[in-house]
Amino acid sequence: MSTIDMAGGSPERNPIARLWYDKETRSVILQILTIILLLTFFGYIIANAIENLRLLGKTFSFTFLFEPASYDINQHLIDYSSTSTHLRAGIVGILNTLLVAVCGIILATILGFIMGVLRLSPNWLVNRLIYCIIEFVRNVPVLLHILLVHGIIVHTLPQPRGLPDWANWGDTFFLTNRGLFMPSPEFGGAFWLVWIAFFAAIGFSIWFKKYAKKIQDDTGRILPVFWTSVGAIIGLPLVAYFITGMPLSWEIPTLGKFNLKGGMTIRPEFMALWLALSIYTACFIAEIVRAGILSVSKGQWEASQALGASRGLTLKNVIIPQALRVIVPPLTSQYLNITKNSSLAIAIGYMDIVATIGGISLMQTGKEMETMIIVLLFYLTVSLLISAFMNWYNKRIKLVER
């Protein structure tokens, strides 16, 4: 009797211990404890924040966004002056961030794919050279790349005054330490028709692709989809351009005594940030591309050739779709990295969201919490959007197993 009690007894006697030894109940207890701890923690820090704000005589509100910012931003895609509001300064910053991110993504992808393919080249000299470049660039902080490129642009490129001939390309493009000056387009009255033609051509290409697929499914005849689309997308806007009487003129920068006037400028900060981010990320992309191509087994090439497909058709329909399945997920996270790394702009004075709202607006208004919340929310939104897109794309190209 007593032995039986001893064996299963001790937990049964104590109801609390019995609850603890039940797996389900224990997990509920642990979770309730977690919630309580979490709520206490947040309650504590929020109470602290309220108390601190009260002691400093500050309030928590976003009304400062509608007050004049009274600072200048040297690169703005929309109208901005120092009398504009903090909100507008923030939008200018967001646009600058997105601009450098998009430009960086495009250049990094192109460079990365080229380097990834060259890295696989049978040519020993080429693939060793690319390997050395990739290893060197990858193992050095991106901030250092940005500062280095900025330093090179600012310190070694010529000044506008007494510009040497090699930096003056046909009196239309000028490369100086104040940026790359180039002609800016001026759209005439009827130019919107060209845009309409452009979008119509894209719509036509999409329709034509579907139509060609239907024809191929029904009759087996293959229509030249690629060249038709290219012809439409280039041809239609050109036709519209000439019909409307060429409503596009270029404003060419002129070399003054001390500086250049007119035209468009790519500022040195933008150039440094763009080039440094692109080169740095391209090296990561190159390794991703290399891994993707290597992941497609040789048998796929052979099988496709055995079916009589040409090399181009094999690449397009067999190899690239399979390689993309490996390449795309890490590629998207590299795109995310470019966007996040563009926040390093503040180190060289490029006015992105961190430098406008999180930098100067914060200093001027003393609203640390509000400004930082805006910046954090912006990056979180971008990240979540890109991850959502990535998940959607992943699902679309996932292997369909039968």
Place this chain on the structure above:
Amino acid sequence: MTTQDQAVQSYAPGEHPDLPAPMLTSGPLFWIKENLFSSWLNVVLTVLTMLLLWAVIPPLLSWAFVDSVFTAADRNECRELGSGACWAFISERFTFFIYAFYPAGERWRVNLAFILMILALVPLLYDKTPYRKYGLIYACFFPVLAYWLLLGGFGLKEVETHTFGGVMLNLVIGVTGIACSLPIGILLALGRQSNMPVVRMLCVVFIEFFRGVPLITILFVASTMLSYFLPPGSEFDLLLRVLIMVTLFSAAYMAEVVRGGLQAIPKGQYEASDSMGLKYWQSMRLIVLPQALKISIPGIVNTFIGLFKDTTLVLIIGLLDLLGLGRSALADSKWNGLSTEIYMSVAIFFFICCFGMSRYSLYLERKLETGHAR
């Protein structure tokens, strides 16, 4: 007849000595043909690369070594002595770049801490170290020792953290971050896999938040906003705030890497350890984590490398790490316009550290390879 005789007499059947392979199917010539000139495209690529190297390497070498100046009093003297790089600036500031503002009389403590760190790393990294067990115990106590040596107290003169800088600051942040982010990352990864919804949600939110924002903004939060959440009037060391934030940031990335490893472990392993009657922590410690961590080594080391490179970002909130010191040294009017030299030196330092780490990860992968990879 004579030749036939000789041939027959010289060699018994099957004893004819091997002749060398034809010139173009082996040896260096073959290698060159195969690797550099195998097709027209390759010939073009080889020639282009040769031209590129010829255009870049000799000027670079002459800039860095032949025409460069290693000792000079200032920039102008540098210009007179040679047209290349002016390394004199680097050699003049060398000790400053390492110790920054750490009191000159106490610098032996930094050196000692560095030597002790190497001594702690050897048994950790190399499993054939003699007396490895004692080495590992010592490695556990090293952080305390390093804290005492660097900050002082208990008989040593106290040194404030704002004097930290240069290489030393990079190492302090990097080593602390690396040592703390792995365990936190593992816990987060386990939490994300947990079957308790509250714990799982908590971990997901934590991980996604830190992965969704740039480190810069988190450092800004640490330097501007964090003091609001502390009890009024409390002071909190800036370096400590940065250390916490950097650790949490890379722990979130670490968690995702470890989660990848955990997901790659077949379900049978979890079930087997359950059927052995192991409790959760036992089964994780003995069965699942050893396998999961082994597959995630490349990712873990990549996160370490990323963390070490990210230590440079502290310059944006005003801590002077190696890069920050270099950048502020550019303002020295005696040595203006030397940005390339400074940044190249800093780049070489980071390259050596990070490349070393990635080589070690390759070595570790090969060592732990058990030969039944799927």
